[in-house]
Amino acid sequence: MSTETDVDGGDTGDSLTLALAQLHVDAGEVEANVxxxxxAVSRAADRGADLVALPELFNVGYFAFDLYARNAEPFGGETFTRLREAAADHGIAVLAGSIVEDLAATESVETPAADGFSNTAALFDADGERRLVYRKHHLFGYESAESELLVPGETLETATIGGMTVGVTTCYDLRFPELYRRLVDAGAELILVPSAWPYPRIEHWQTLSRARAIENQAYVATINGSGEFEEATLLGRSSVYDPWGVPLASSGDEATLITTEIDPRTVVDVRDEFPALRDRRR
Structure with a gap:
């Protein structure tokens, strides 16, 4: 049985309050997970958060590969609809970490030019309006069936939430720094990374996340899950890194809610003080 605690990361001034919901995920227990x-959305709103982010495949469980097809939903399906409504009801932006999306069943503007299933995240603003869709670009093949079961995304979007330009990547994407450069070139100041990162690769998880923050002089927030599957145990350790790579808030491996303040002025100040991005040679 899981328990949840709350962790505060401190206040850096007049800024955006970010919450990371490190959820306990039970394989295939969609209703309980949702x-x-x-x-978590309600609790984050009660604590004054402007934006709350959820983990990768929080509803079905990343390592429940045999349940992907059975629990796939169109973009406008029940999981995203309930979270979109929760965002509007509580007046808080929500990154619906990701679900298995049934692309063939998705209709309207979100439909990509492909069938099959996708690892899809959606960002809803405090009015419940869709602001960003991200389909995971890099699909994991090492001891994982993800690359066999899903199709990769092709588009990369940003959105403005609380005065900050926000981008999204997912888990394994952390190993591909060029994706983050594209987001920074698109103006990203905060990059959210919903994940299902397992033991034992703790050093990779922490080092890659911190490196993406340092090299792009942007906030990077990694939102991991908690829980055990037959094939793996999620290591938790959700964290927020500032543009210097300094951790502002972090967790252990149990279910928790992290909140911290982040300030878009810090991104500007760091990039002005240490103009590494301007020194790039293309």
Whole structure:
């Protein structure tokens, strides 16, 4: 049985309050997992957060590969609809970490030029409006069936939330720094990374996340899950790194809610003080 605690990362001034919901995820227990997500949205709103982010495949569980097809939903399906409504009800922006999206069943503007299933995240603003869709670009093949079961995304979007330009990548994407450069070139100041990162690769998880913050002089927030699967155990350790790579808030491996303040002025100040991005040679 999981328990949840709350962790505060401190206040850096007049800024955006970010919450990371490190949820306990039970394989295939979609209703229970979604209820935990909705409760986390409510709790984050009660704590004054402007934006709350959820982990990768929080509803079905990343390592529940045999349940992907059975639990796939169109973009406008029940999971995203409930979280979109929760965002509007609580007046808080929500990154719905990701779900298995049934591309063939998705209709309207979100439909990509492909069938099959996708690892899809959506960002809803505090009015419940869709602001960003991200389909995971790099699909994991090492001891994982993800690359066999899903198709990769092709588009990369940013959105403005609380005065900050926000981008999204997912888990394994952390190993591909060129993706983050593209987001920074598009103006990203905060990059959210919903994940299902397992033991034992703790050093990779922490080092790659911190490196992406340092080299792009941007906030990077990694949102991991908690829980055990037959094939793996999620290591938690969700964290927020500032543009210097300094951790502002972090967790252990149990379910928790992290909140911290982030300031878009810090991104500007760091890039002005140490103009590494301007020194790039293309």
């Amino acid at each position: 209820e935990r997500a909705l409760a």
